[in-house]
Amino acid sequence: MQTENDPGTNEGAYQKLAAHLDRLPGGFPPSDTGAEIGLLKCLFTPAEAALASWLTLDQEEAGVIAARASLPVAEAEQRLSQMAQKGLIFAVQPPNQPARYQAAPFVVGIYELQVNNLSPEVLQALTAYQSTRKSRPPVPTIPQLRTIPVHQSIDIHLEALPHEQVRELVQGHRRYAVAPCICRRRARLTGAGCKAPEESCLIFDEWADYYLRTGRGRAVELSEVRQILERADAANLVLQPSNSKDIAFLCCCCRCCCGILRAIQQHPRPAEVVASPFRAQLDPAACQGCWTCLDRCPMSALAREDGRVALNADRCIGCGLCVSTCPSGALTLQRRADRLSSDTPANLNDTWRIVSQAQARARCEQQG
Numbered sequence: 001m002q003t004e005n006d007p008g009t010n011e012g013a014y015q016k017l018a019a020h021l022d023r024l025p026g027g028f029p030p031s032d033t034g035a036e037i038g039l040l041k042c043l044f045t046p047a048e049a050a051l052a053s054w055l056t057l058d059q060e061e062a063g064v065i066a067a068r069a070s071l072p073v074a075e076a077e078q079r080l081s082q083m084a085q086k087g088l089i090f091a092v093q094p095p096n097q098p099a100r101y102q103a104a105p106f107v108v109g110i111y112e113l114q115v116n117n118l119s120p121e122v123l124q125a126l127t128a129y130q131s132t133r134k135s136r137p138p139v140p141t142i143p144q145l146r147t148i149p150v151h152q153s154i155d156i157h158l159e160a161l162p163h164e165q166v167r168e169l170v171q172g173h174r175r176y177a178v179a180p181c182i183c184r185r186r187a188r189l190t191g192a193g194c195k196a197p198e199e200s201c202l203i204f205d206e207w208a209d210y211y212l213r214t215g216r217g218r219a220v221e222l223s224e225v226r227q228i229l230e231r232a233d234a235a236n237l238v239l240q241p242s243n244s245k246d247i248a249f250l251c252c253c254c255r256c257c258c259g260i261l262r263a264i265q266q267h268p269r270p271a272e273v274v275a276s277p278f279r280a281q282l283d284p285a286a287c288q289g290c291w292t293c294l295d296r297c298p299m300s301a302l303a304r305e306d307g308r309v310a311l312n313a314d315r316c317i318g319c320g321l322c323v324s325t326c327p328s329g330a331l332t333l334q335r336r337a338d339r340l341s342s343d344t345p346a347n348l349n350d351t352w353r354i355v356s357q358a359q360a361r362a363r364c365e366q367q368g
Contacts, residue, residue: 013050014040020053023363024105025144025355029136035128042125043110043117048083051076055103057352059092065101085214087113092206093213105352107259108144108242108249112201115182115216118189126186130259138273141358142343144351145251145260146243146275149320149333150233163245163344164277170202170225170250177208178228179217183257193257196235200228200252207248228252236296238319243275248348255298269314270299275343278318278333282311286330293322293331 014037021028030036040049054069066076080101084091088110090102104110114122151166163169170176179201187193202225203211211217220228232239232252238261241247255261264270271279280301287308294302294309301315302322309330323331345351 010046011037013046013053014044016053017044017049020103021106021110023356023360024057024103024109025352025359026105026107026109027136027359028106029133031129031132032134033128033132035125035132039125039129042122043086043114044083044088048079048086048088051079052083052088052103055089055101057103057349057356059100059102059349061098061100084210087115087117087214087216090207091210091213093209105144112182113216115180115185118182118186123186123189139359139362141355142345142351143243143273143275144355145240146344147317147319148239148241148276149278149318150239150324151229163247166229166239166250167226169241169247170204170229171222172246173204173208175205175208176220176222176225177203177211177217178220178224179203179211181251181253181257183259184254187257194254196237196254196257197228197231197252200232200237202228202250202252204248204250233321233324236298236321238298238317238321242348243351244345244347246347261298264317265299270301270317271314274317275339276318277336277339278320279313279336280311280316280318280320280322281332281334282309283330283332284308284310286328288328288330290327292325292327296321296325 017040018028018030018036028036044052051069051071054065062077062080063073065080066073069076080089080091081099083089084101088104090104090109092100092102094100104113148164148166148169178199180198181201184193184196184198188198203217208217208219212219229239229252235254237252237254239250240253240260241250253261255265264273267273289307289309291304291309294304298319298321299315299317301312303310303312318333318336320333323333345354
């Protein structure tokens with residue numbers, strides 16, 4: 001737990017920060033036990049909590065944030081730099097320019113950035129919060145992540161736009177990093193987890209720069225990125241990039257450790273809650289009954305029926321894992337008519353703004 005003393009801050013700083021995080025994409029719902037405050041105390045000092053509440057989803061220089069927070073610029077700049085190093089906010093460092101700082105949502109954001117900070121105390125605080133936080137009705141907005149198919153599952157005759165194809169998505173970037181998956185690392189530290197590769201989160205350009213500066217990942221070339229994606233397909237991992245045409249990151253997620261996939265699994269019709277341009281299509285007559293697809297599908301959309309595979313399209317999220325290993329070609333991908341390319345935001349910041357605006361509207365409606 002942080003121990004920094006600051007006479008200008010108190011318990012109210014954590015309450016204010018919790019409310020601030022709850023307004024960001026994904027929210028930060030309160031817990032029945034106040035565990036959200038205990039978690040914030042594990043991550044933020046009182047002074048950091050007070051300052052973090054003044055950051056927005058815009059990337060701003062320290063002087064702008066200092067003015068809002070009524071702090072000397074030098075003091076704010078030092079704290080912001082330390083907070084970025086700790087993964088409490090996001091920072092961009094353009095060449096020969098001042099650093100710019102941005103609020104990070106709790107998920108996707110602060111939680112993932114704690115990959116190097118999973119002490120027993122933090123693990124306990126995370127578990128206490130996630131097991132007691134209040135549930136809320138879903139807000140009608142776009143997800144922060146989307147699902148795209150593994151490359152091998154896209155037929156050359158299937159129209160797929162560049163932001164829907166993993167090879168096109170990754171090769172359009174200039175700088176690459178790979179980092180450990182916090183979900184699998186956390187599961188293994190608690191004696192659970194799976195055998196999927198831990199180092200599998202891909203990060204691009206300014207996000208890659210941030211991960212490298214703060215020691216959360218290592219630099220890789222495009223050739224190794226492609227190798228990581230091949231290993232992900234072999235390990236039955238679902239590809240989930242940021243829900244934007246210009247992606248900031250690409251997660252390779254397993255069904256057992258990934259909190260987002262586990263939540264989607266619980267939905268009676270996962271196809272309704274994912275941002276995915278494709279859906280599997282089955283030719284039952286071509287099925288040879290090898291059953292490989294049953295083990296590959298993360299949503300249990302496929303089942304045995306009369307000696308062949310049966311597909312429940314309402315559970316298909318279009319990851320393509322079943323298609324890439326179907327020896328007979330009985331499984332293919334088809335484009336979903338209800339998922340338009342225009343629905344995909346340009347970049348991650350646009351995604352965050354859309355989500356936060358939808359949450360704000362829902363909050364106003366709930367308050368009458």
